[in-house]
Amino acid sequence: MLTKVHTGLDPVPGVWWKPAHKAEKVWVAIAFAWCMVLFAMMPLWHWKGGQNPSGVRRRVDPQKFFARTMEFAKQYKIGDDRGIPIVAPPVGAEVYLTGMTFQWYPILQLQAGAKYKLHMSSLDMNHGFSLFPMNINFQVVPGYDYALDVTPTAAGDFRIICNEFCGIGHHTMVGRVIVVDASGKPVADNASAVVRDREAK
Amino acid sequence: MSAAAFPHRVCPATGLKVSTKAESLIKVNAVVAVVSLLVGAIAALLLVLTRWQAVHLLPAVWYYRILGVHGMNMLIFFIIYFEMAVLWFASTVLLNSRPATPRLGWFSFFLMIAGSALVEWAQWSGRADVLFTSYPPLKAHPLFYLGIILFAVGALTVVGIFFATLVIAKREKTYEGSMPLVVYGAATAAIIAVITLLHGALIYIPTFLWSLGLIKTVDPEVYRLFWWALGHSSQQINVAAMVSVWYLLSALTIGGVVLNEKVSRSAFVLYVLFISMASAHHLLVDPGFSSAWKIVNTSYFMYMAVLASMIHGFTVPAGMELGMRLRGYTDGLFGWLRRAPWGDPGFSAMVFSIVVFGFVGGITGVTLGTEQINIIAHNTLRIPGHFHATVVSGTAMAFMGVTYYVLPLIFQRKVAFWKLAKIQPYLFALGMLLLSMGMTFAGSFGVPRRHWDISFSQAPFDVPFNPAVDLVLAVMGIGGILAVTGALSFIAIAVKSVFFGEPVGTWQTGTDVVGIPQGLTRPPVHAANVDELNEKLHDPARGIAAATPGTLVLVGVFLVAFIVYYFTNWKLLSFLWRVG
Incomplete structure (x- = not known):
């Protein structure tokens, strides 16, 4: 009924x-x-x-994480750009990236097709790791080490946009990732991410 | 029926007893809601004209400040004051009852006002430039947190009074049988509100103490977990309240019926059981949680709350269709829809609320809330693109629609600027749709949310966005301007009606009256033999599509859209770097 x-x-x-x-x-x-x-x-x-956003996650002291990042940068530094070291770790290495107001440290140079363990954390605020133009996004939280296996698929010149509000200079926080191909060419042809050096103009 | 005497008037349209004390509380809450909406709408205009990179109106400091103001006024103040009015209305008017402790109700109201005032002061004076989410270690003035706590305590007290009123109505037998579905839905919203506000207390009290220097640190990840149990779950209060308003408007505007109480009420129960797990939607690419935790929670335990919404997505339009068919609008698949009162702003607002909430808000929400797909969406403009389709085009639109009935029924005023009122839902829905789509597409190119300058003019490295981004941001900008125009029109109508409106008086059934929605001038009554007709439509021999064929087609289209959008996103994800 x-x-x-x-x-x-x-x-x-x-x-x-x-x-x-x-x-x-x-x-x-x-x-x-x-x-x-x-x-x-x-x-x-x-x-x-x-x-997958799984990875390895552990608590870490922000100062210690940054110290580890600086040590890593010193070990594999191959040059610098605007005062930030360019770091080329060997294939398969543990890679460290620290977000801080308002900078990503250091600049990474990776090889296409190779796997790295990328550790990300923050020295101060929450930051957002947004890889341009791939649109790969992760939250970077102070006190937490987020370690992800990362394999860049193609060479190019990439940017890291901060996409979590971290203070008044948030919109100036841009980092850089260079991916070279097997022949080690520094910047492969990548129409959507061409480096335009403002200072050169 | 007990003749418990309490000061009231009898509503001429519905015959329901309207408690005088409850009525005043409904009015003040509705008025404050509209004031908050005004602040939020002006903020919205400034923001959209800043994010539209070609205009780029506000300086950075004010962009971030106004962004916080917009969030608090829209997501918290406007919505929750309105929901307080809904709770007072549903528990008293719809149940023919007196309110429990109206005095405590007033106390709670003033507590909420005090809380709101502190928050507004802290934000406007630049003492709380921490955005809506106030993630530590970002720190605001202690009074900002205190304001939120006072507001929440006030709201929680009103929820308590709501439950007490349900008990009173039951005990005094002001209605027979089970409470109406609309009240049942409001009760589920109230239960979710308790869960939500308790999470809010759990996180804002330690954060308040931290801002005073009494606690050393607040763990940023723990904060995000608890804060989103407030922040996302509070949007689920809105969903339950909005669905209740759909059932309410469907009944008032076209005589929409309830197909089956068991199905609709069970769906509301699913909301209560599972919806508060949605905190995980914001933590899918966070370092603090395991994948197993993310999968279980983001799916509301196997998508049981999504199932609930999909059930309402069928039962609400099917109830509308059946209601219309039982009133004789039986031609074709969609005769019931074509011949519906599209000039009644209560009706059009309800339809746009259902359609945009379902097709845009719902589909994008489930997709973006998928653990892995969140990698291509987290903190991009896709996120505000989604929630403007749910909470604004869905909830706010439904609340606007019901206001067109609240004005004559509760405020006893004709709806002012009637011609404007008739097109207001169209204007607002179109604007919000463009805004949501513009944001969603921009986000797909990686354009971040909460970002002052995507030209990155002060950044060390350039970020050359695809030129299409300029186009979709222009769509967002134009949509935003249209939507704000729609919102300001609504505010103008509401304020003029309430404070300078013509008394509603009496009207003759069957004659259109300027300023009175059609659902009241031509009440959608069913014929005396309606049960017989209903039996006939549901004759098993006529197959499953006999009673509501149009709705079956509509939900079929919805499901196909859902499947296409969902799997397109998996495909896009598969193009990325390997990561895991």
């Missing part, structure tokens, strides 16, 4: 726990099945997919 016709403004006399009509049952079943697909996709991508 159907419930007496009524609107959502009417109190419902008697028992309202009554069987649904078939159309509703079918829709609920379809919606439920779709929800299961949505759910299954996430573990599935961990298993088969190449992009």
